[in-house]
Amino acid sequence: MPTDYYASHFTYTLYIILYIRKYNNEGKPDLIRNMRTLHQPSIQDLNVKIHHSTLLLSIQETEHDSIFLSNIDKVLNFNVQTIHFFPANPDFPLEVVAARLKNAIQKLMQDPYDFLAGKLNLNRQTGRLEIECDGCGVGFVEASTEYMLEEIVDLVYPNPAYRELIMQSWDNNEDRDQPLCIFQVTSFECGGFALGISTNHALFDGLSFIIFLKNLASQAFDDTPLAIKPCNNRRLLAARSPPQVTFPHPEMLELNHIREQRPVFASDDEDLDFKIFNLSPSDISYLKQKAKSGCETNKTTKITSFNVVTAHIWRCKFLSNPVQNNWDRVYTILYAVDIRSRLNPPLPHSYCGNAVLSAYASAKCMDLEDYPFSKLVDMISDGAARMTDEYARSVIDWGEVHRGFPNGEVLISSWWKLGFDEVMYPWGKPAYSCPVVYHRKDIILLFSDVGGGGVNVSVALPVKELEIFEQLFYKYLSA
Structure with missing residues (x-):
């Protein structure tokens, strides 16, 4: 990659x-x-308006430690951005969706995804890039557009306006201070919404990201266990x-x-x-x-x-x-x-x-x-x-x-x-x-x-x- x-x-x-x-x-x-x-x-400009942005912290204080990154992980220090479009569901207005997502993310940050709230750090003793689990937080953004989801017409077409559905930079911070993970929920006038997720590729590959999404979805339900318990031992791929x-x-x-x-x-x-x-x-x-x-x-x-x-x-x-x-x-x-x-x-x-x-x-x-x-x-x-x-x-x-x-x-x-x-x-x-x-x-x-x-x-x-x-x-x- x-x-x-x-x-x-x-x-x-x-x-x-x-x-x-x-x-x-x-x-x-x-x-x-x-x-x-x-x-x-x-539609080349969705005119997305940001209403609220916050850094989500773990519900409980987690242990401050560092996560080893393999030689595959450390090369992939760049962001991957995905958009997930959802049609309107009258039982889940945006405020309910946002609340459930926030709660799900915070539960995952306790265990087993505490590294979501960390940051990349170069260990001066080892000279290796690692994830410092310092609890800095996960970015969460709530936004809206006046367009209807149907007005996009063909969701498959790679529209440059989709970049507006993911926050590209967090408060103009330096690169090293950017959250490793940012979520953005953007509502459309029809009641549908887009969930934009930006993660540093060092965190996940495609398969581990789909497992993360399944776990995120499971925690958005009431009293549901993790869908799949991830294996976090990255030293399995150590040199x-x-x-x-x-x-x-x-x-x-x-x-x-x-x-x-x-x-x-x-x-x-x-x-x-x-x-x-x-x-x-x-x-x-x-x-x-x-x-x-x-x-x-x-x-x-x-x-x-x-x-x-x-x-x-x-x-x-x-x-x-x-x-x-x-x-x-x-x-x-x-x-x-x-x-x-x-x-x-x-x-x-x-x-x-x-x-x-x-x-x-x-x-x-x-x-x-x-x-x-x-x-x-x-x-x-x-x-x-x-x-x-x-x-x-x-x-x-x-x-x-x-x-x-x-x-x-x-x-x-x-x-x-x-x-x-x-x-x-x-x-x-x-x-x-x-x-x-x-x-x-x-x-x-x-x-x-x-x-x-x-x-x-x-x-x-x-x-x-x-x-x-x-x-x-x-x-x-x-x-």
Whole structure:
């Protein structure tokens, strides 16, 4: 994961095109597709008004201690922002929702999430970043907008106005004094509301965050136990002593080489166009069948939805800039792999912290064009299979020896099947949950296609490259 890939840079086009595909009897997409064009949301400013903000403290005084951060955690010192939209529920007006959320957060701060109220601190004795559980508090904001939730029209569209639904900075404090966790409840005129949550990524990965949300929801009910008790022993992912880097790690880049190579998480100075490409369940089935029928696919290849979608994006992304590409150059794609079940012994499913590492696949640009699709799926599958217990430990130990970050030309950041919108609160499930979308040229986001069962692919590229990407995207769905 990059160090600042949630920093936002928005350059939107006037239109977003979603293609609805129909299939013929052979299971292959028709060349002529019905096309649906979604206009950019007319509401670019929600005019959110802040009514009250406070720092929530634990109901009872907690022990002042420090929490060890693994080498995976300490790299992820940046904020992750998510929005959860809820329709109106007459039994739960906003003041009741806010009161229940405050109480739930304060209960969680007692046990087992006391670190929510802490702050990041560099331990001068060990030289390591850690969480100091000093009880500074969790930010809680109550706000409103005069718009109706229905006026947003399409919640799936990554609207830059969503940034207003999360407080970006707490009272202009210095970075080191910012709360690690901020909640914002924003009411709409219709009675619906948005719950915006900003957390430092050092606290959670996707799986541990969904567990946190389930626990938050459970504590918003009356007299309900925790949904899942988290495992807070982050030393389970401590480096070995002495460190043993037993594999080469081309997917990692040392800090002293940052100036020589452009990291995948680097900001883009050029103007970027933006589109969302939809892959329907039928499209994904077609890609799977295409991978199965290829002669290169071996018996160990896992032909999953994620693997075929990632292989499809990999080819389109690297062939979208043929003028600047060196066809002999090796291009690397990065994607996250959960290592909980891959370690020996496995980590608890409820491990609270970051237990994901960057898998990778590499190929020359010319090969990305010439290889059969099945070969690309093989390589994506092999990249994940590479993440054994020893390989994961070697990456963690690499982080003990070196300071650096994941290294590749493109990163797939998947929010596809995390299930945020399946969490049941007293007032119901979210109508939709999504990250606050950022624009990075070499970071491609996957997120749920609400109601459609497919996946939406968020891509930001210079205009010419995006045009080529779009042509390739549909070309390779038809051949």
